[in-house]
Amino acid sequence: MKLLPIDLPSLFALALFSLCIAFFSAAAADHKEPCNYSDTVNITDGLRLKDGSYSFEGLLIPLNLTAAYSYKVVDGIQYRAPKHMRGCVCHLKSCITFCCPPKLHYNESLQNCSANEEHSYSRQMHIEVKFHTGIEDKVNINDKFIVRYEFGCKNKYVDLKNDRFWEWDLFEVKAINKSRTSAAILINTGMILIFIAVKDIRNSNYGEGLIFHLFSLTIALALLVYLYLKNPLYLTETACRNIGFLAYFFLMLSFLILNIISGSFWATFSQTTVHSWLLKLFYGLTIALAFILKYLVKTIQDSQIARHFKPGIVRLWGILLYVYLPIFLTTALSLFCIAKTYCNIHDLPNGVQTNPIMKKLDEARSPKR
Ligand SMILES: *[C@@H]1O[C@H](CO)[C@@H](O)[C@H](O)[C@H]1NC(C)=O
Ligand SMILES: *[C@@H]1O[C@H](CO)[C@@H](O)[C@H](O)[C@H]1NC(C)=O
Ligand SMILES: *[C@@H]1O[C@H](CO)[C@@H](O)[C@H](O)[C@H]1NC(C)=O
Ligand SMILES: *[C@@H]1O[C@H](CO)[C@@H](O)[C@H](O)[C@H]1NC(C)=O
Numbered sequence: 522m523k524l525l526p527i528d529l530p531s532l533f534a535l536a537l538f539s540l541c542i543a544f545f546s547a548a549a550a551d552h553k554e555p556c557n558y559s560d561t562v563n564i565t566d567g568l569r570l571k572d573g574s575y576s577f578e579g580l581l582i583p584l585n586l587t588a589a590y591s592y593k594v595v596d597g598i599q600y601r602a603p604k605h606m607r608g609c610v611c612h613l614k615s616c617i618t619f620c621c622p623p624k625l626h627y628n629e630s631l632q633n634c635s636a637n638e639e640h641s642y643s644r645q646m647h648i649e650v651k652f653h654t655g656i657e658d659k660v661n662i663n664d665k666f667i668v669r670y671e672f673g674c675k676n677k678y679v680d681l682k683n684d685r686f687w688e689w690d691l692f693e694v695k696a697i698n699k700s701r702t703s704a705a706i707l708i709n710t711g712m713i714l715i716f717i718a719v720k721d722i723r724n725s726n727y728g729e730g731l732i733f734h735l736f737s738l739t740i741a742l743a744l745l746v747y748l749y750l751k752n753p754l755y756l757t758e759t760a761c762r763n764i765g766f767l768a769y770f771f772l773m774l775s776f777l778i779l780n781i782i783s784g785s786f787w788a789t790f791s792q793t794t795v796h797s798w799l800l801k802l803f804y805g806l807t808i809a810l811a812f813i814l815k816y817l818v819k820t821i822q823d824s825q826i827a828r829h830f831k832p833g834i835v836r837l838w839g840i841l842l843y844v845y846l847p848i849f850l851t852t853a854l855s856l857f858c859i860a861k862t863y864c865n866i867h868d869l870p871n872g873v874q875t876n877p878i879m880k881k882l883d884e885a886r887s888p889k890r
């Protein structure tokens with residue numbers, strides 16, 4: 522009795538292991554960083570006191586609320602940055618975030634902050650606040666808030682329906698309807714269980730492939746739903762990145778496995794026997810390829826490449842290049858194999874053609890016994 526080429530328990534163990542790595546690195550980040558990045562301000566300009574605390578804009582920031590950061594987040598995308606001190610200033614006083622520094626305005630066509638050529642009015646420095654006593658008053662922003670400018674301008678319009686302007690680098694896939702995805706996860710899990718239960722499916726090469734495909738697709742969807750339900754704001758940057766890349770890995774893996782499925786189909790109907798070592802090799806290569814893709818995307822994300830080509834950016838190019846292009850290529854390859862299979866079925870001798878599929882399924886299974 523032949524077992525699956527890569528048995529399911531070890532795949533489970535691998536998945537759990539990857540998840541553990543994600544959580545451990547998240548824990549490590551928690552230890553190093555005293556608070557969420559969104560609560561921090563660059564305090565390099567502050568005065569460092571003898572005991573390690575900082576005096577910044579009239580606030581005293583204790584040592585345990587400061588840390589050296591070697592990255593920055595602009596428009597929800599994490600970039601490498603020279604090491605600088607940040608303090609959890611927003612825990613001590615409310616922070617308010619503006620898109621552009623004083624005297625500059627966001628120019629939609631240039632997509633950056635530039636001096637307004639038409640009029641050069643100064644920024645309103647007062648806002649009206651309604652206190653809990655019911656009294657409305659004008660307050661000076663600088664008195665009541667710490668003003669920050671360093672977070673970029675995009676995805677920042679305060680829209681009550683979409684308060685996730687802190688959105689980090691995931692692909693737009695995240696915007697998928699969460700209840701539909703949850704339903705897909707349930708259906709996939711059901712299908713996996715049924716496929717594992719039915720011996721005939723479990724024992725055929727493409728049946729195994731199908732199980733693996735659904736399995737990694739389900740993991741990818743589950744990770745995306747997790748990210749969706751858990752506001753990225755509440756996760757540390759590292760956790761968010763790791764979960765995002767892990768989801769990408771499993772998504773790509775599930776599509777790459779489709780090639781093995783259609784390849785097995787083709788082999789079966791062209792009456793070629795695929796040895797189990799060859800199949801194992803293909804699975805190994807597929808996993809390696811998915812890893813390479815993930816690594817590539819990660820490297821590009823951290824590199825200095827033009828922002829429009831970054832995978833993290835929730836824009837057309839990123840999605841086209843890093844999600845749809847690989848999926849399109851694998852689908853094309855699968856379709857090619859299926860077309861070949863179709864031709865092979867037609868070429869089979871007449872006697873076989875009455876019920877080719879059942880016969881071929883039997884043939885496919887018999888060498889495995
Ligand atoms: C991050 O922010 C969320 C919501 O404000 C909070 O629940 C969580 O404890 C914060 N994490 C850290 C490490 O401060
Ligand atoms: C932090 O602030 C200092 C002083 O204003 C500035 O030179 C540095 O570029 C800032 N670093 C980042 C990453 O914003
Ligand atoms: C920081 O240290 C102060 C005492 O100096 C303590 O009261 C506070 O709880 C500490 N905060 C954190 C986040 O460890
Ligand atoms: C904004 O972009 C334009 C064109 O790319 C450039 O000329 C200008 O210097 C930029 N302004 C700032 C403040 O970076």
Ligand SMILES: *[C@@H]1O[C@H](CO)[C@@H](O)[C@H](O)[C@H]1NC(C)=O
Binds near residue numbers: 631
């Ligand atoms: C934005 O920049 C363009 C090109 O420099 C300029 O023609 C336009 O007036 C600017 N818009 C605003 C609102 O400043």
